[in-house]
Amino acid sequence: MAKRWVAASWGSFEGWQFVEYEAPAPLSGEITVRVRAAGMNPADRKHVAAPRAGAELPVPIGYEISGEITAIGPDTAIGSGAARIGDEVIAFRVRGGYATELTIPAEKAFAKPALLTHAAAANLLLAGTTAAEMLVVTRAQAGETILLHGASGAVGVSVLQQAARRGIRVIGTARAARFDEVRRFGGIPIAYGEGLLDRARDAAGVEIAAALDAVGTDEAVDVSLELVADRDRIVTIAAAGRARAEGFRWIVGSAPESARFRDSIRGELVNLAARGMLEVPVARTYPLAEAVEATRHLAEEHPGGKLALIP
Numbered sequence: 001m002a003k004r005w006v007a008a009s010w011g012s013f014e015g016w017q018f019v020e021y022e023a024p025a026p027l028s029g030e031i032t033v034r035v036r037a038a039g040m041n042p043a044d045r046k047h048v049a050a051p052r053a054g055a056e057l058p059v060p061i062g063y064e065i066s067g068e069i070t071a072i073g074p075d076t077a078i079g080s081g082a083a084r085i086g087d088e089v090i091a092f093r094v095r096g097g098y099a100t101e102l103t104i105p106a107e108k109a110f111a112k113p114a115l116l117t118h119a120a121a122a123n124l125l126l127a128g129t130t131a132a133e134m135l136v137v138t139r140a141q142a143g144e145t146i147l148l149h150g151a152s153g154a155v156g157v158s159v160l161q162q163a164a165r166r167g168i169r170v171i172g173t174a175r176a177a178r179f180d181e182v183r184r185f186g187g188i189p190i191a192y193g194e195g196l197l198d199r200a201r202d203a204a205g206v207e208i209a210a211a212l213d214a215v216g217t218d219e220a221v222d223v224s225l226e227l228v229a230d231r232d233r234i235v236t237i238a239a240a241g242r243a244r245a246e247g248f249r250w251i252v253g254s255a256p257e258s259a260r261f262r263d264s265i266r267g268e269l270v271n272l273a274a275r276g277m278l279e280v281p282v283a284r285t286y287p288l289a290e291a292v293e294a295t296r297h298l299a300e301e302h303p304g305g306k307l308a309l310i311p
């Protein structure tokens with residue numbers, strides 16, 4: 001029998017249950033995947049913390065996985081083309097990735113980049129597609145200097161790598177212990193906290209063309225608004241209220257146009273990772289049964305890299 005994590009009630013962890021269930025045999029257009037690693041993102045927890053329109057309890061938790069195909073529906077190809085039983089794949093966006101086995105729409109699966117471990121591969125696409133959309137909506141261009149809040153985070157390091165490939169110079173905020181990581185991916189690190197505005201100006205030395213916020217604090221928003229006059233070139237993924245109130249961009253994967261863009265970019269990101277051009281730093285893994293403990297670690301907001309659950 002397969003097992004998976006579900007939220008049986010809204011709220012923090014009281015309602016989380018690790019339950020047996022049966023992954024259905026795949027129909028045409030579906031595959032079944034034996035999960036080798038479940039990627040972890042802040043959204044996994046946030047999306048079961050309070051009632052959400054259209055979601056009914058119990059809610060299976062987790063949005064991305066890496067594993068191998070154990071069954072394929074009739075006449076079925078995956079997102080990256082033909083596939084066979086035993087092939088290693090990653091999949092995003094799935095429903096209920098914190099599982100030992102999962103039946104999913106086949107178009108969500110892509111051949112796993114061989115250079116990535118399952119733990120890294122399972123964490124490639126939610127952060128990667130978000131990072132890509134942040135760069136696109138702010139129209140960041142080669143030769144420009146941009147400010148990135150949260151450069152050491154999962155979304156942040158993906159923005160750094162994708163920006164470096166396009167010749168965009170990035171000033172990125174992080175705590176001092178993470179400066180080397182920001183440099184490793186081509187960013188210029190500065191500390192967040194008191195005096196951020198001046199540090200950003202000094203580090204840039206030129207006009208900052210756009211501001212990308214993967215943190216959502218008032219400090220991050222205030223500094224972005226101070227430095228970038230064109231509010232269409234400021235984006236946040238974590239301060240929706242201020243974006244609505246002050247007229248700058250907020251993007252979220254559940255919005256139809258964001259979902260379309262993020263789906264469209266998955267194959268390109270998988271190819272980059274397959275060629276060693278997109279890394280996913282992993283801080284640590286936890287056994288799948290310890291999902292609550294792992295989620296508490298992630299919620300501290302300084303995980304120092306991605307976390308993954310291993311069935």
Ligand SMILES: NC(=O)c1ccc[n+]([C@@H]2O[C@H](COP(=O)([O-])OP(=O)(O)OC[C@H]3O[C@@H](n4cnc5c(N)ncnc54)[C@H](OP(=O)(O)O)[C@@H]3O)[C@@H](O)[C@H]2O)c1
Nearest residue numbers: 042150152153154155174175178192237238251252253302
């Ligand atoms: N809207 C969307 O589509 C979308 C998609 C993905 C993620 N998100 C949201 O975006 C945020 C980042 O996600 P993630 O996966 O990148 O998280 P993460 O890996 O946990 O990274 C958190 C980042 O925030 C920084 N940070 C923590 N406290 C801070 C503070 N007080 N001031 C400034 N920076 C601080 C951390 O820096 P240090 O560790 O160096 O201190 C780190 O860079 C989360 O809120 C997540 O829910 C939204």
